[in-house]
Amino acid sequence: MLPVFGNIPKYSCIRDNFLLHQFRCILISVSKGDRVLSWIDQFPGLSRLPEGIRTYLLNESKIVTVPANTVIFGPGKSPENLLLLLDGTVRVQQTSDTGREIVLYRVHAGESCVLTTACLLAYEDYSAEGIAETETRAVAIPRAVFDKLVSDSIEFRQFVFTAYSKRITDLFMVIEEIAFQKLDIRLAHKLIELAAGAETVSATHQKLAVELGTAREVISRQLQEFQRRGWIEQSRGTIRLIEPAPLVKLAQS
Template sequence: MPPALRHPSLPDLDRDSARVFDDAARLVRVPAGTVLFRDGATCQNYVLVVEGAIRVHKISEGGREIVLYRVESGQTCVLTANCLITARDYDAEGIAETDVEMIVLPVHAFRKLLALSESFRDFVFSAYASRLSDLLLLIEEVAFGRIDVRLAGWLAARIGPGGTIRTTHQEIAVELGTAREVISRQLKEFERRGWVRLGRGLIEPCDPIALRQLSQGV
């Protein structure tokens, strides 16, 4: 594998480590909607995204779903790293949210590089620590955050040039880790206040300032 195809965030490797990486890594392209791993599946490769986005989510026994994080361009999948390091199966699901171009590194090469290269170890564990902080913040928000504040922040962050957010109540519920009925009820309240206008598969923010103020606790 040519060095030019290495992951953009991967640090410089010494000659022996670079040879291990180049001999084992391969570039893979998958279309949007591809299930890359499922809950309970065996992990066989370390994943490094070059282009696109992978959504990693967890589904409860009751069918509730929550997005844990996304792996985007320049990032790695820390759940995959955890499974490879601990020799455990996946406990969440990963889906290509867009067309994805990624580098996959087989488990034998991943473990060899962990043992051989200090810079590779630093790369893996730095990404792991950063994502762990994000997950702790997500747990705090889900456990203790007010849903109206979180929803207002979610909407405010997605107001684009056109002003319309194309999404469903179920999709927002998944993003915020709650039930669709809770989101629908809160959106109806926002509509009653004149902050949003609801349509089929879309939300039109009418008062972005009010949404931002609520999200900031003003």
């Protein structure tokens, strides 16, 4: 957590039952050469901002923290700020009329919720919603500041459009996967991804179903098949990958 001096103003918040603490961003006096170190250095795309822009951005943005499971934006809750994540992850997902859900993409630390800027500068409502998966710390850039930065800095424009590019590519991949990939491959892929090198994955079958936009029963059946082959072991809420190799192989095919 960055050091904060003085009183911490509390604002009303994203969802009525959550408190969003907003801190005015404060420069930390750690010099690196002739430059001040700040959160900006956590974003490679922003590191080359000229000094004036850099200062403007630092002065006009705030650092916010939200608790886990906060709905950051969603239908009827269009975001007022562009968020750059410092810690935590945001899950962006969509819910259908019938109640089924699918995860579209995740925003990790060092990335931006840039797709929201589209509706931030335009007026359309998102049908998707963004949820903080863990306690999340982020830089909030107000609409007007974002607009000015896009106007004034070619580096910032590059940053924004590069982020767009990545997200849109992600969406294309999601479409390709749900339309064309077989479920066993997608599930193997997701297990490897969620394990992130570790041996166990903490997730219920229902959660995995939402990740892949399918039904719980389908996940249960497929995991039983993996178990029957001796690749995984299951217990309530967790899956142990005891033979990752064939899973990896399946995920790549």
